Amino acid sequence: MSPERSPWIDDELAMLQEHVARFVAGELAPHRERWDRNGQVDRASWARAAEAGLLCASIPVEYGGGGGTLAHEAVIHQELSRAGLGGSFGTGNTIHSAIVAHYILAYGDEAQKRRWLPAMARGERIGAIAMTEPGGGSDLQGLRTRANPAQGGWLLSGAKTFISNGQTADLIVVAARTGEAGAKGISLLVLEGGEAEGFRRGRNLEKVGMRGQDTSELFFDDMFVPAGNLLGSEGGGFALLMHQLAWERMTIALDAVVNMERAVALTTDYVRDRKAFGKTLLDFQNTQFVLADCATQASVARAFADSLMVRLLAGNLDAISAAKAKLWTTETQCKVIDACQQLFGGYGYMTEYPIARMFADARVSRIYGGTNEIMKLIIARAL
Missing domain, CATH: 2.40.110.10 (Butyryl-CoA Dehydrogenase, subunit A, domain 2)
Incomplete structure (x- = not known):
C-alpha cells in the first residue's frame, strides 16, 4: 500500500486494501507467469476473484455486486497494480467491473441489469x-x-x-x-x-x-x-461513451501513480544491496539524485490523482481534468520507470526483474483510453 493514506480512503476502504493485497499475493500473483505464457487470465482465476469480492464491487447488491462505490473499484485496481498484475488481471477486471458493468448499470433497463450483472459479478460472464x-x-x-x-x-x-x-x-x-x-x-x-x-x-x-x-x-x-x-x-451511444471516459481515464492515472511508487520502492531496495566500486549504488550521489527526483514526481502524481478522486466521488470530476490526469501521470510514469530501470543496469533489461516488465507494460498507457495527443486536444479546446 502507499506510504500515506489517501484522503478518499476511509477505514472500510483501508480494510479492503489489506484484504485485496493478501488475496492477490496468495491467489493471483503466483499465476502471472502462466498468464503471460498463455496470453490471458484463465477462467478459474476469474472465479476465485469473484469469490473474494473483487468483481463488480461497486455494483448494487440487488444486481449481485458488492454494493460499494467507485472508491472500492479504485482500491482493488491499485492493489492489483501494486502486486504487478496491472498488465494482466488488473486491466481485465477494470474493463469488466468498473467499465462494462457500469455501462449496463447506468444505461441498461431493469431486465438487462438483472440478466447480465449478476453473471458478471460471479465471473460467469466476462465483459x-x-x-x-x-x-x-x-x-x-x-x-x-x-x-x-x-x-x-x-x-x-x-x-x-x-x-x-x-x-x-x-x-x-x-x-x-x-x-x-x-x-x-x-x-x-x-x-x-x-x-x-x-x-x-x-x-x-x-x-x-x-x-x-x-x-x-x-x-x-x-x-x-x-x-x-x-x-x-x-443513436445515443456517443454521448454515453464520452460520459464514461472520464472515469476510465482516472483508472489509467491511478495505475500510473501506483507504478511510479512501486518503481521507486523496487529501485531503492535494489540500490541498497547492489555494490559497485566497493560501495552500494545508493552511496553514489547520482543514484540519490535520480531517486529523489523520481520520488518527488511520484508524490506529486499521488496528490494530483487523489485530489481528482475526491472530486470524482463527489460527482464533480470534469472530462478536462480527467484528460489532464491521464496525460500527465502516464507521461511521468514512463519517465520515472525509465530512470529507475537505468539504475538496475543490465539486470533492468531482464524480464525476471519486475522493473523490466513495468517498463514494457507502461508504454501503452500513453496510447489507450484515448492517446495523449487526443488528451492535449481536449485540454487545449478548453483554454
Whole structure:
C-alpha cells in the first residue's frame, strides 16, 4: 500500500486494501507467469476473484455486486497494480467491473441489469467494450462498424481491434453505427455468448507488454443482435461513451501513480544491496539524485490523482481534468520507470526483474483510453 493514506480512503476502504493485497499475493500473483505464457487470465482465476469480492464491487447488491462505490473499484485496481498484475488481471477486471458493468448499470433497463450483472459479478460472464477499429484509432465519430435494421433487431457488420478481454469476453458492448455519419448515428449493442453465428474472434495480439492481458481483433459478418440488446437509446451511444471516459481515464492515472511508487520502492531496495566500486549504488550521489527526483514526481502524481478522486466521488470530476490526469501521470510514469530501470543496469533489461516488465507494460498507457495527443486536444479546446 502507499506510504500515506489517501484522503478518499476511509477505514472500510483501508480494510479492503489489506484484504485485496493478501488475496492477490496468495491467489493471483503466483499465476502471472502462466498468464503471460498463455496470453490471458484463465477462467478459474476469474472465479476465485469473484469469490473474494473483487468483481463488480461497486455494483448494487440487488444486481449481485458488492454494493460499494467507485472508491472500492479504485482500491482493488491499485492493489492489483501494486502486486504487478496491472498488465494482466488488473486491466481485465477494470474493463469488466468498473467499465462494462457500469455501462449496463447506468444505461441498461431493469431486465438487462438483472440478466447480465449478476453473471458478471460471479465471473460467469466476462465483459469487454469494443470501440476501436482498424485504421480508426481514437476517432470514435468515424466508426464504420454498422448495424442495419432487421426483423427483431439488427445485423452487425464490421471489425474492431485492440479489444481488451477480447479472447475471453462473452458479454461485449459494441459501438456501432445505426444512423447518420458523425456522433449522432452511434449506438451501443450488447453481444452475448462467444459462438454466435456471424461473430469471429481474430488473433490474440502479440504486444510489447501486458502479455498476460488478452487483446484481440473481433469480426462481425451480418451477426444478428436482438432489439432487446440495445443499451440506452438508438443513436445515443456517443454521448454515453464520452460520459464514461472520464472515469476510465482516472483508472489509467491511478495505475500510473501506483507504478511510479512501486518503481521507486523496487529501485531503492535494489540500490541498497547492489555494490559497485566497493560501495552500494545508493552511496553514489547520482543514484540519490535520480531517486529523489523520481520520488518527488511520484508524490506529486499521488496528490494530483487523489485530489481528482475526491472530486470524482463527489460527482464533480470534469472530462478536462480527467484528460489532464491521464496525460500527465502516464507521461511521468514512463519517465520515472525509465530512470529507475537505468539504475538496475543490465539486470533492468531482464524480464525476471519486475522493473523490466513495468517498463514494457507502461508504454501503452500513453496510447489507450484515448492517446495523449487526443488528451492535449481536449485540454487545449478548453483554454
